[in-house]
Amino acid sequence: MNLHVKQKIPLKIKKMGINGEGIGFYKRTLVFVPGALKGEDIYCQITAVKRNFAEAKLLSVHKESKFRVTPACDIYEACGGCQIMHLQYNKQLEFKEDLLRQALKKFVPRGYESYDIRPTIGMEEPQYYRAKLQFQTRKIKGEVKTGLYAENSHYLVSLKNCLVQDKTTQAIVNKVAVLLGKYQLPIYDERKIAGVRTVMVRRSRKTGQVQMIFVTSKSLNFNSLVQDLVRDFPEIVTIAVNLQTSKTSEIYGEKTEIIWGQESIRESVLDYEFALSPRAFYQLNPEQTEVLYGEAVKALDVHPEDHLIDAYCGVGTIGFAFARQVKSLRGMDIIPEAIADAKQNAKRLGLSNTYYEAGLAEEIIPRWYKEGYRADALIVDPPRTGLDDRLLETILKYAPKKMVYVSCNVSTLARDLARLTKVYEVNYIQSVDMFPHTARTEAVVKLSKR
Known part of the structure; x- marks a missing residue:
């Protein structure tokens, strides 16, 4: 590698990476530059040299992207909470669609080249959205x-x-x-x-x-x-x-x-209310949660005789969107307070077809199956780490005929799809911009058993 720390180099930015950084090649070495945009000619200084790539800080932009904007935040660069506020918002949405494609290309789930990846659904006013x-x-x-x-x-x-x-x-x-x-x-x-x-x-x-x-x-x-x-x-x-x-x-x-x-x-959210205790998980962007849950309902397409499992159910929020459309709804979560909330919320909503249990999905689901329960549909909304290995094995073993995966991390989503597509077909992926101005996106994946 012909690079060393503190070296200053010119660079043409070819694309943007999963953290919103610009990526270019210097003598066939990948260089990652936060703050740089696709298509820009920049001057940067190397800050770290790794085995297969280098990192650099942006010094100046010689040829600026026409999609570059001045961030409205005066501590944008110091904070780091947002990564792409310097990119025009409609182009942020395109970038998030590209994030999905990059992740799929890396983990190569079956048939990924022909997936129906739908344009990211954004916000009309992408400010002050974090509740x-x-x-x-x-x-x-x-x-x-x-x-x-x-x-x-x-x-x-x-x-x-x-x-x-x-x-x-x-x-x-x-x-x-x-x-x-x-x-x-x-x-x-x-x-x-x-x-x-x-x-x-x-x-x-x-x-x-x-x-x-x-x-x-x-x-x-x-x-x-x-x-x-x-x-x-x-x-x-x-x-x-x-x-x-x-x-x-x-x-x-x-x-x-x-x-x-x-x-x-x-x-x-949607047409129902619920209670949230202080430790219970709920989406950070309530406005886009309406969109996200609406897309999940559309994707799972449940029927009155279906039995549904809501893994990582939290206080029951996403599952309640289906509760009146299915024969039974069961959920689990590792936070006992969330399960207590889910039970109270179901009672308050007058639902008599729900059952909630505190614990690990990979332990609870096999026990339910041993007891005779059979799910026709499954919805998973895991943390950024994606699906637990044992839960993946459980899903592949019991394989409900239809499934929706709600993801907040395109990398772990693509990794999990590489295994899920052994049994399931990906019908489409719909991304939703839950976190404007950041390099994160949420996605709803419709899967059906092969």
Whole structure:
């Protein structure tokens, strides 16, 4: 390799990578450059040299893409929470479709060249869409700050007016930073100080209700802070504390306790309402969740006599879209609080054909089959890590005749499809832009048994 760290080189950007970076070739060596766009001629400096590729930082753009725009965010490059805000929005949607194609080409699931990959469904107003924030807290020069870590670091970038974050949740976390300082609550430091590590704030689009979690590495008295906060923000209905004492990248510890207010907030999607406890998973973009779940309903195409399994069911949200159209609906999730919510939500909706159980899908589904249950349809909505290996084996073994895979990571989706297509045919893939200005996309895959 003819490259070394700090070397400055010209580069023609040929395409964009899965993290939104520009990719070019320097004497047949791949070079990844964050901030560069397809078609641009740039000048960059090498920051790392690996065995098969190099990384570089953008110094200047000599020939600019006609799709380059000036990001509206003044800390865009420092934050790293968004990766492609410098790309025109309609081209972001095309890029996300291309992400799918790149991932499929890498993992080569059966027949991938002829898949029906439909244009990404975007947003009319792709700003302030995130209904939930999870900001780290740190004390910097004596002042409490909240925000996100800069990419690949533990340097906190303070966020006070995030352009993709719901305005109310942003205002609340800004106030939290002030109150943490006012009441001199200890702020976590990785080296020596135990205290508040993370603040989660989530707002319901339907009701406007807000819930919060303080994640702390030691027991603290939040009473005075809570009194001030709920006086200024009456929409707050739930405040919880999660104790996370281990030095780990995991945000939450096992125990979450509500210290003020009610157990959950009320949210809705499509034509039904449900409750969300503080730790329960729900999509970050409520507006696009309507689109995503609508596409899932269309893709699975259930019938009145169908028995449906909703793996990774959470509080039941995606499964409820099908509940009145099928004979039975069963779901599981590893978070007991989510299952408790799912049961309560089903009861509130008047559903008598649902059953929920806490545990691992790869353990529960085989037991159900041993007990005589048979599923005609399956929906999976796994985390970014994709389907567990044992769950994949379980799906391939029992193989319900139709399946929908809702994915938030094109790489693990393509990897899983390489195995699923041994038994299933991919009818089509519909991507939905759940995270504008980032290199992430969501996809709904319709599969049918061969």
